[in-house]
Amino acid sequence: MTQNESPSGKSRDKRRLVAKRDGFFSKIGNQGIALTYDDVRLTTGYASILPDNINIESKFSKNVGLKIPIVSAAMDTVTEAQMAIEIAKLGGIGVIHKNFSSQEQAAQVAKVKYHLNGLIEKPICFDENTSIGEILASRQEKDFGFHSFLIIDKDHRLTGILTKNDFDFCEDFSLRAKQVMTKRVITASPGIGLREAYRVMKENKKKAIPLVNNAGKVAGLYTFSDVKRILSGDSKSFNVDKNGRLRVAAAIGVYDDAFERVEKLVREKIDLVIIDTAHGDSKGVIETLKIIKKHYDVDVLAGNISEPESAERLCRAGADGLKIGQGPGSICTTRIIAGIGKPQVSAIYECSKVASKFGVPVCADGGLKFSGDIPIAIGAGAHSVMMGNMLAGTKESPGEFRFHQGVQYKVYRGMGSLGAMESNKGSRERYNQGKDDLVPEGMEGMVPYKGPLKEVIHQYIGGLKRGMGYVGAGTIEDLRTIAQFVRITEAGKAESHPHDIVITREAPNYQKQQ
Numbered sequence: 001m002t003q004n005e006s007p008s009g010k011s012r013d014k015r016r017l018v019a020k021r022d023g024f025f026s027k028i029g030n031q032g033i034a035l036t037y038d039d040v041r042l043t044t045g046y047a048s049i050l051p052d053n054i055n056i057e058s059k060f061s062k063n064v065g066l067k068i069p070i071v072s073a074a075m076d077t078v079t080e081a082q083m084a085i086e087i088a089k090l091g092g093i094g095v096i097h098k099n100f101s102s103q104e105q106a107a108q109v110a111k112v113k114y115h116l117n118g119l120i121e122k123p124i125c126f127d128e129n130t131s132i133g134e135i136l137a138s139r140q141e142k143d144f145g146f147h148s149f150l151i152i153d154k155d156h157r158l159t160g161i162l163t164k165n166d167f168d169f170c171e172d173f174s175l176r177a178k179q180v181m182t183k184r185v186i187t188a189s190p191g192i193g194l195r196e197a198y199r200v201m202k203e204n205k206k207k208a209i210p211l212v213n214n215a216g217k218v219a220g221l222y223t224f225s226d227v228k229r230i231l232s233g234d235s236k237s238f239n240v241d242k243n244g245r246l247r248v249a250a251a252i253g254v255y256d257d258a259f260e261r262v263e264k265l266v267r268e269k270i271d272l273v274i275i276d277t278a279h280g281d282s283k284g285v286i287e288t289l290k291i292i293k294k295h296y297d298v299d300v301l302a303g304n305i306s307e308p309e310s311a312e313r314l315c316r317a318g319a320d321g322l323k324i325g326q327g328p329g330s331i332c333t334t335r336i337i338a339g340i341g342k343p344q345v346s347a348i349y350e351c352s353k354v355a356s357k358f359g360v361p362v363c364a365d366g367g368l369k370f371s372g373d374i375p376i377a378i379g380a381g382a383h384s385v386m387m388g389n390m391l392a393g394t395k396e397s398p399g400e401f402r403f404h405q406g407v408q409y410k411v412y413r414g415m416g417s418l419g420a421m422e423s424n425k426g427s428r429e430r431y432n433q434g435k436d437d438l439v440p441e442g443m444e445g446m447v448p449y450k451g452p453l454k455e456v457i458h459q460y461i462g463g464l465k466r467g468m469g470y471v472g473a474g475t476i477e478d479l480r481t482i483a484q485f486v487r488i489t490e491a492g493k494a495e496s497h498p499h500d501i502v503i504t505r506e507a508p509n510y511q512k513q514q
């Protein structure tokens, strides 16, 4: 072991590197300059770790972890249930947008939470007199991906279960549930654990086991496929809560909008809510944050901000996480139409410096264009990155396809664009505007179709890990601590991109910016 690799040598070295980076940013800041992604690169450092040993687990907020530090944006062309499910399966988290009504938004969250269940605490039950046709219609309407429904009597006692077989063999959909259901149900008591539930299901060849309390009422449900997946470790890379359900977040506004949404979201076991506004350092956000923290046991992330003083105010008000970014977004015109904002890398550095003192994780929201921007955001202090554009146009993002000059595109629009604000209260509230005489702060457009999210994320994570390897960082916390920056010139930027070549084959992780 060399002197630098001894524990005390390492921590001395870390302190020196932190001081060096602080020096870099304070020199820039003292000149009244702020930097963004294209202005900087990370410098390489001695690496003793192999890429396979790099750990990219992180935190989105104080109590909500991430297996990969990627969050999908709360935008109506980026994150609805399908995106949230897929990104959580890949280890990140999705934020369901708030251009839904509070009911619709809670239903989207429920879809994510019910998608993969260890223990389903509140399984879907139907009254025994409901017709099979009604149950099937409800299943289709709510887009439930499962087939087992518990059947109860008027006193909410379990009387049977409707399984896939029962549906498959039923030819008359006007029949009542009680005429079709399987009556001999193997049940267990509420305290049963995952392994024991698995054993009972296997022994009895049952695909589901309802938990029933002393009064005969339903107290939960385990399903075989989910329990098996959890126990066999297939879901190791999934980002799940303590009950084995996929994690999901949702955006809320301020005051009444927030309270109405939180009430419903908490009922669906939301992991975290985000007070999602264009100006997070405001009375409405701070008061709403304090009230939610007082009345609910849920993590609250607040934003957006770009100044260290704003970070301090939100941390003091009880935020469990901060979202940084005022104007970096690819669809954002705020900096142009309002003249405000701070280039993103400096904003991340300054805000995270303050948030660290409070132990509050920071998410860098918007403005990322390439996978290399992820290690830069984290090197500047972020715990995670939120992406709109880089995840829009995937198979899982909502929105229509468009064809343009033979190429397939998907729509991508700002939540403060004219279209989004004209049709949605949630968008208007994010930008604090009424219904008439709108002043948009975003654009509507389209991005090339990118294919399945899994392939896209593979490249982003690949880029992050390569960056960490070059820096010599084995963990996200390491990268946050030891990353060093250089400022580059326009010539340096031109040199960084491919040049002096006619590209004949596209790479999956590089598209020339228009």
Ligand code: IMP
Binding pocket: 073, 074, 075, 304, 325, 327, 328, 329, 330, 331, 332, 333, 334, 365, 366, 367, 368, 386, 387, 388, 389, 390, 413, 414, 415, 416, 417, 441, 442, 443
């Ligand atoms: P992108 O990843 O660069 O496309 O930026 C996405 C981020 O931009 C979102 O997470 C929001 O914070 C922000 N954003 C979304 N819609 C608008 C808008 O209309 N104007 C300004 N910022 C927006």
